[in-house]
Amino acid sequence: MKIVHVICSLNTGGAELMLLDIIREQSASGHSVGLVVTNRSYEQALVDKIPGSVCTVFVNRPEGSHNPLWLLKINMAVRRFRPDIVHFHNDKGAGMCFPRLTGGRSVATVHDTNISLNHYLRLDRLYAISVSVRDDLKSRYGIDAEVVINGISTDRVKSNDGFKRPLPRVFKVVQVSRLDHGKKGQDLLIEAVSRLSDLGYKLSVDFIGDGSSCGFLQKLCGDKGISDRVHFLGTCSRDYVYEHLKDYNLLVQPSRYEGFGLTVAEAMAAKIPVLVSDIEGPMEVIGHGRFGHTFKCGSADSLTAVLRSVLDNYQAAEDLAQGDAYDYARTNFSVATSASRYIDLYKSIVDTAK
Numbered sequence: 001m002k003i004v005h006v007i008c009s010l011n012t013g014g015a016e017l018m019l020l021d022i023i024r025e026q027s028a029s030g031h032s033v034g035l036v037v038t039n040r041s042y043e044q045a046l047v048d049k050i051p052g053s054v055c056t057v058f059v060n061r062p063e064g065s066h067n068p069l070w071l072l073k074i075n076m077a078v079r080r081f082r083p084d085i086v087h088f089h090n091d092k093g094a095g096m097c098f099p100r101l102t103g104g105r106s107v108a109t110v111h112d113t114n115i116s117l118n119h120y121l122r123l124d125r126l127y128a129i130s131v132s133v134r135d136d137l138k139s140r141y142g143i144d145a146e147v148v149i150n151g152i153s154t155d156r157v158k159s160n161d162g163f164k165r166p167l168p169r170v171f172k173v174v175q176v177s178r179l180d181h182g183k184k185g186q187d188l189l190i191e192a193v194s195r196l197s198d199l200g201y202k203l204s205v206d207f208i209g210d211g212s213s214c215g216f217l218q219k220l221c222g223d224k225g226i227s228d229r230v231h232f233l234g235t236c237s238r239d240y241v242y243e244h245l246k247d248y249n250l251l252v253q254p255s256r257y258e259g260f261g262l263t264v265a266e267a268m269a270a271k272i273p274v275l276v277s278d279i280e281g282p283m284e285v286i287g288h289g290r291f292g293h294t295f296k297c298g299s300a301d302s303l304t305a306v307l308r309s310v311l312d313n314y315q316a317a318e319d320l321a322q323g324d325a326y327d328y329a330r331t332n333f334s335v336a337t338s339a340s341r342y343i344d345l346y347k348s349i350v351d352t353a354k
Helices: 014-028 068-079 091-095 131-141 186-198 214-224 238-247 262-269 280-285 300-312 314-332 335-353
Strands: 002-007 032-039 055-061 085-088 105-110 125-128 171-176 203-208 230-234 250-253 274-277 293-295
Touching (some): 014 262, 014 335, 125 335, 131 280, 171 186, 186 203, 214 230, 250 300, 262 314, 300 314
Parallel strands (some): 032 055, 105 125, 203 230
């Protein structure tokens, strides 16, 4: 099968990282896979991760340009593959392509809740990365999307040794995501760490990621007097994250809204406890509370209380992380399964069109 994936940019983010895994798996399964990046916006570190077997075209359109020549170049880049399936990963990308020019059947993956669908509605099929995203599409647009659960390369995530470790002198907490506190809730974690520090708890936090809230969050740490306990590591490669997650005692994902939560699944694969807000996406990842800890979304009071409980009962949290939670992540979040599921769905569309 000839498949071409279309995405606007290739910068560090959940959709982009998932896409790299999917094209790697689909290509390894013997399919002809292409990738078109429409905009002049990509990180070389991610470009270097594209398999050599995947033909990639960088159109280099200036972001926001309305010059119709760029639209023609994008459509011709896709058409060059003579695809059976054109798979979009941004609504804007879908808006730049026209089926009569590109050929193939058109599908798209919706990677988050609250996404505005201006162009996806004219495609042949939509996929949702989680049940919560599917339900969001159903409630807002009346669309019945197919669910293809996001996956990770579980074998690439280094896990801790699985033995009980002595309680650390300082609990090392990690949060991995774009620094966007309005969505990701990093300010709630800073507030909780400040309160627990006042109570005598020894914690340190590493924020892995970058974004528009970096300055705000650094100032908040200064205002709370905990700048020495909170470290902003910036954007780190996924190889780095997969290597070092096991070095932490806890991952906290305090998002105010989230369609899924791959970093939570990655932490579970690393055998470390996880604490997430009680919203649909992350709750889906932890089996609706069976394999992780939860706090009330948006509440610093609740996060502080649950974080304190996890620290006070850490051995039980670690036992869960190294046992049932680890097994659940490896069983349910394999990227190979996700890639295979997409292929089956593509075939059903192509066969119907014959």
